Amino acid sequence: MRVLGIIVEYNPFHYGHLYHLRKSIEKISPDYVVAVMSGNFVQRGEPSIIDKFARAEIALKSGVDIVIELPLIYSIQDAGGFAIGAVGILERFGVITDIVFGSESAREDVLEKIANITIVYKDQLQKEIRKGMKMGLSFPNARKMALKNLVKKLSISIDPSIIDIIENSNDILGLEYIRALNLYNSKIKFSCIKRVGAKYSDEEFKGRFSSASAVRKMLELSNYKVLDHLPEISREIIKREFDSGRGPIFYENMAPLVLGIMRTMERKDFSKFYGFVEGLDQRFSKFSRQAANLKELLELVKSKRFTFTKLRRLSLYPIFKITEWLIKESNRLGPQYIRVLGFTTKGRELLAIAKKKSSIPLISTPSLYEKVLLKVLKSKDKPVFLKKDLYIEQFKRDVMATNIYSLFYKNPRYKKGERDMRIPVIQML
Amino acid sequence: MRVLGIIVEYNPFHYGHLYHLRKSIEKISPDYVVAVMSGNFVQRGEPSIIDKFARAEIALKSGVDIVIELPLIYSIQDAGGFAIGAVGILERFGVITDIVFGSESAREDVLEKIANITIVYKDQLQKEIRKGMKMGLSFPNARKMALKNLVKKLSISIDPSIIDIIENSNDILGLEYIRALNLYNSKIKFSCIKRVGAKYSDEEFKGRFSSASAVRKMLELSNYKVLDHLPEISREIIKREFDSGRGPIFYENMAPLVLGIMRTMERKDFSKFYGFVEGLDQRFSKFSRQAANLKELLELVKSKRFTFTKLRRLSLYPIFKITEWLIKESNRLGPQYIRVLGFTTKGRELLAIAKKKSSIPLISTPSLYEKVLLKVLKSKDKPVFLKKDLYIEQFKRDVMATNIYSLFYKNPRYKKGERDMRIPVIQML
Structure with missing residues (x-):
């Protein structure tokens, strides 16, 4: 059985995402596809354009079988923390065999080599990075410089100029995913798919190949025509959300x-x-x-x-x-639970298997989150990294995030909180 | 020299307020009129319709010589705390000879008698009030019941039914003003003026005699015609504020x-x-x-x-x-400073006198609030009730209140904070 895991935000879901999904499936030929997705707040440190429930629905209608929410504490961290959360979820779900991520370079060999260097020479590197930051460099730039120096100094068989590939956000994330897989001693295999079209942060609108940033920019300017350039499912659900007064949220x-x-x-x-x-x-x-x-x-x-x-x-x-x-x-112990936002008929099959394989509690009815924990804590194969207080603090943040997010809906009836407790898991059966 | 002190909110200033001001002046024939006014948040626990600077301006153009801000910590307390702050300011300003307040009953004798009972029989009364509240009564109702019982029990020469006069908000406040004057051992004389027109809380619109509540209600329904029923000065300044995007704020x-x-x-x-x-x-x-x-x-x-x-x-x-x-x-030690929002030419004369008579620091340039304190703390007649930490905590709340209030202006340029530090004291010279 092969199960593909992907890490996404779908904010909003566009043709680039659809391309990545299809190419990954083509590459792995998985029996199931599982996506870990940021909840209502994304890694850019902002609320998602439409909420996590609607974004999960789009994913499930586009070829994903199960959508799992990335806990807030990871979704609003830097690439390193984000990866520890997302990879941790896929690892602890217990059934994922492959991870595929988008990459500007698509140089798996180089990314893996650099990831290893950052692990093996961790202390030297940190010292160098700190030096760079004291000089006023941002963390990404300081790390790049530190890596180049280290590679030169240690005469590692790598062309220092190749380190420049970790300039783009997907490669930076990819590097962190590989580091996280290592951290978890994971057996999951990873591979890359070359990104097409616009860069992640490119705000210029380029039709079908626009970045999510460009799409959001257009929406912020109230140009809703931009939705015509999104895949049909995405367009329809986003329009439905906007029409109901549940977006866009900035x-x-x-x-x-x-x-x-x-x-x-x-x-x-x-x-x-x-x-x-x-x-x-x-x-x-x-x-x-x-x-x-x-x-x-x-x-x-x-x-x-x-x-x-x-x-x-x-x-x-x-x-x-x-x-x-x-x-x-959170970064030391990893994610404490798997919150399922939705699944398809196929996804339900996989969930039945994962229930036995997963090393952390599966939550599909949020109001029962404490009960689910107690059951696992009582069992004899309770994992060492599962801590009651951390579990509760992580989960509370997700509920809090939804309660805050709800305040920004335009339609007053949706401003009521506790949506996490009221909206049932999405079943696309 | 007679100096009249009044306690106001002017949210917004209407004919009832103008009537009270004129009648009070008629009654006392003062040389100067000083108003203590709630800042940007009023005793009803809400932001004022227009900000404190504009409301101070209206007061100065309507016959008040000096407007002092009631610190937030008192303006958003119940009648008891509100009175401790407002009366404390007037007392500590050092030059006030008379306080006149509006009253539904205008029964000075009864109010004074009841105030005295509440002071002399404080403990018994508190016990009785607690009993009433345990039965589910609100504080005002529990106190009324407790007072009636006490008056009967002690055969005090007062008709128990007269206690019903402390049902209305101005009488309740009046009672607290008298209690506060007693608390400060003040020599200030008080008297009442019978309120005309609508009750404080009456939300129905009744033309010139509408309550401030009724006016706010109309504004909330976007009925700006209600402004035509306000005194000209008030109307003009409110319109100017609205046109500039600084209100109304709800x-x-x-x-x-x-x-x-x-x-x-x-x-x-x-x-x-x-x-x-x-x-x-x-x-x-x-x-x-x-x-x-x-x-x-x-x-x-x-x-x-x-x-x-x-x-x-x-x-x-x-x-x-x-x-x-x-x-x-704050209630034990009283207000710690006198923040002057504005003054007229006459008010400037009085300020010069008050500077020598006032027992707490006078602040007319908020950015210098710490300097002003230090000067007084160093002087040999530093009052025992002046405490550095309390002074700072009280003043910080006023600045904080303005910084929060600014966020609600419609015009983005006014959303910038620190208005207290930027807007100079109003001089109507």
Whole structure:
């Protein structure tokens, strides 16, 4: 039995995603396809255009058999944390045999080699990276420089210039996926598919081959014609969501909440949350009072050392109370549960198998999340990495994220919270 | 020299307010008129329709010589705390000789007698009030019942039925003003003016004699014609504010912030703030997730024991971090500074006198608030009730309140914070 695992955000689902899905299936010929998908907040540190339930539905109608939610604590982390969560879910689901990810370079050999270097020479590398960041480089750039220096110094049989391939976001993520597979001692095989069309971050609209960023940009400008360039299923469901007043939702909608919370915080209050280091506590505290909106906030806080994406993610941490403990424990112990958002008839078969193979609790009825945990905690093969408090803190964040997300729906009837507890798992039977 | 002190909210300024002002001046023939006015958040637990700067301007153009801001910590408390703040400011300003307040009954003698009973028989009364509240009565009703019983039991020479006069909000406030004057051992004389027209809480629109509530209600329904029924100065300034995109601002505008903050709080987190007792922590926590807006929130949380106004005020406490310590210390030690929002030419004369007479720091340039404090702390007649930490915590809340309020302006350019630090004291010279 071959089971393909993919890691996605589908924000929103476009032809590039469909291409990746089809090519991966062609490559692996799997019996089942499982997607781990970011929930209502994505790695760019913003709410998804439409909610996780609708995005899961699109995935299930496009060839995915099971959609699992990536817990918030991983979905709004940097590439490293994101990968620990996503790969951890696929690994602990217990039935995945292959992971395929998109890559600008599609150089599996190089990515694997670099991943190994970062593992074997971890300490030297960290020292070098810190040096680079002190010089004002952002983390990605500091790492690239550190890697190049290391490769030269150690005369590793790799052309230093090839390290430039880890410049693009999919390769950066790919590298982290490989590192995470190693971390979990996973037997899952990985392979790449070369990305076609626009770059991830390309905001220019290019028809069918536009990036998700470009599509979101058009939507933000109220140009809904852009939906015509999406696969039919995606287009229909997105239109249905918009017509019902459940989207589109943008980061800027969060301004009263993000600025409001920050304006009632003092500099020292920021230190309760992860990542407000190197003066970022001071900058966020000061500029949340000066900025009139979130765009201005990020522009004011921005420095060479931090990317906009990193700052956007950080801006969510006080809202969701993302503490250092929660991040460190989550990255040390990995995801604590598998929250199934939806499945097809085929997916249901696989779920029955995974129920026996999965090493962490499967949650398909969120209101029972504590019961499910207790059952596993009582069993004799309770895994060492499953911790009650971490499980609860991770899961609460997902429910919290949905409760916050709901506030931004245009239609008042959907602003009611606890949707996670009310919306049943999607069954596409 | 006679100086009249009045306690106002002017939300918004209507003919009833103008009548009260003129009648008070007629009664006292003062040399100067000083108003203590709630800042951007008023005693009903909501933002004011237009901001404190505009409301101060209206007051100065209508016969008031100096407008002082009532610190947030008092403006969003119940009648007792509100009075401790407002009367404390007038007392500590050092030059006020008379206070006149509006009253439904205008029975100064009865109000004074009842006030004295509540002071002399404080303990018995508190026991009785607690009993009534256990039976499910709201605080005002429990107090009324307790007072009646006490008056009967002690055969005090007062007709128990007369206690019914403390049913209306102005009499309730009046009672608290008298109690506060007593608390401060004040030499300020008080008197009443009978209110004309609609009751404070009357929401029905009745032309010139409408209550502020009725006017706000009409504005909430986008009926701006109601402004024609306000005094000219008030009408003009309100229109200017609306046209500039600085209003009207309603409680419901705060929904993303109030619901957002509560939805990320657990039941136990509420106990950090004052007043979430008797299950209110549980009710706010639960219903903030169920409610789609603030109206729904309050309706869901409401029980016989709590008034809507009390619940609305409470809903602001997590935002402004109103702790038990802050409330108790503020009510024990009284206001710590006098923040002047504006003055006329005459008011400037009085300010020069008050500078020498006032027992707490006068702040007319908010950015210098710490300097002003240090100067007084160093002086040898530093008052015992002036505490550095309380002073700072009180003042920070006022700045915070303005920074939050600014988020709700419609015009983005005014959403920038720190208006308290940028807008100079209003000089109507």
